[in-house]
């Protein structure tokens with residue numbers, strides 16, 4: 001979501017003649033868009049400011065704006081502690097970026113813009129064409145969260161749930177497809193909680209499916225409690241919806257889920273997985289895990305390990321619980337760090353072995369890959385298969401934006417390497433003719 005937001009911030013600033021640069025040396029205005037989900041976020045901000053300071057030691061200082069959830073949560077402190085910062089701007093008020101830049105150009109007072117103005121934000125953003133021209137593009141459809149899991153800052157930093165209207169979303173989707181996007185990834189902190197008037201995520205998927213040149217749809221991140229029957233049906237009926245669902249579970253222990261205020265049990269989670277598999281037998285899953293949540297016993301932890309062995313998630317994103325100021329869990333007693341680290345290591349070992357087995361089985365199978373870009377200075381192309389796995393193939397022809405059948409030949413931890421199937425067949429034919 002921060003990538004989507006950063007692109008929108010940059011597009012807004014273009015209106016007052018700022019253009020994006022990759023070179024820190026030529027920066028007039030430096031916007032640092034931040035995430036507050038785990039600790040050290042604020043340390044990273046100070047570290048990054050330090051880098052800019054060093055770069056501009058004997059030069060005119062650029063305007064420094066801290067955006068995103070760290071700004072929302074700790075804006076006032078940042079402004080007080082680091083005089084180099086000109087403004088802080090929360091994730092629901094970045095539509096004000098241009099006024100803030102203009103005021104900062106005039107060296108006005110420090111600005112703290114952290115109102116929850118999500119409707120106003122999208123009203124402004126809707127006036128701005130989404131000019132992203134990536135093959136795979138993000139599109140935010142929902143923001144904020146009303147669920148208040150005890151460990152999480154999102155309800156405090158992104159504010160309450162808000163869903164954009166169907167018309168707004170379709171307009172932006174058409175803009176993206178007209179500029180060449182072939183895949184749209186719908187975004188939301190709880191994307192499947194999407195509801196606008198009587199419309200739900202499943203309705204939106206059906207509408208997006210009708211866009212002719214759009215080839216693939218994905219959505220992330222989902223909450224198990226919002227996986228409704230109509231959404232499960234959409235996985236069967238929407239041909240453009242890819243067969244991978246990222247469905248964070250956090251823990252394999254129902255007791256811990258209760259302590260986290262997740263609102264579902266492991267049985268319910270497994271039932272959802274079964275129902276989805278029944279409707280869409282090719283579907284696979286990935287998930288998020290919090291290891292060593294306060295009160296997690298050895299037995300609770302073992303249940304998390306059993307769960308990943310059972311479901312065989314193709315990707316498991318795991319982190320040690322990180323205490324966030326202001327959240328209810330921050331008042332609970334932490335698992336000691338040595339135990340937490342040991343558990344994370346055990347968990348990641350098991351998760352990696354599951355991933356390795358899955359990838360091994362892909363060798364010599366055929367995947368459909370949507371190619372996103374050429375690899376710099378090489379006759380190689382990067383794309384993703386239906387399950388969002390990174391795939392690289394060699395090709396002299398431009399593959400960008402095309403979907404090709406790829407035979408997987410090799411893999412490492414993060415990437416699959418393959419050959420275009422027609423090329424494989426050609427090679428085989430040549431070999432056969434030669435042999436004959």
Ligand code: SAM
Nearest residue numbers: 151152189190221223248288289319320321322
């Ligand atoms: N809304 C989604 C859900 O409930 O499943 C997840 C969105 S959350 C922004 C992304 C992930 O960050 C969570 O799934 C969780 O694993 C992780 N996370 C959030 N707070 C955390 C904390 N205090 N410590 C460690 N991980 C955390």
Ligand code: SF4
Nearest residue numbers: 145147148149152154
């Ligand atoms: Fe955070 Fe997700 Fe829980 Fe909302 S549902 S509080 S975003 S973890």
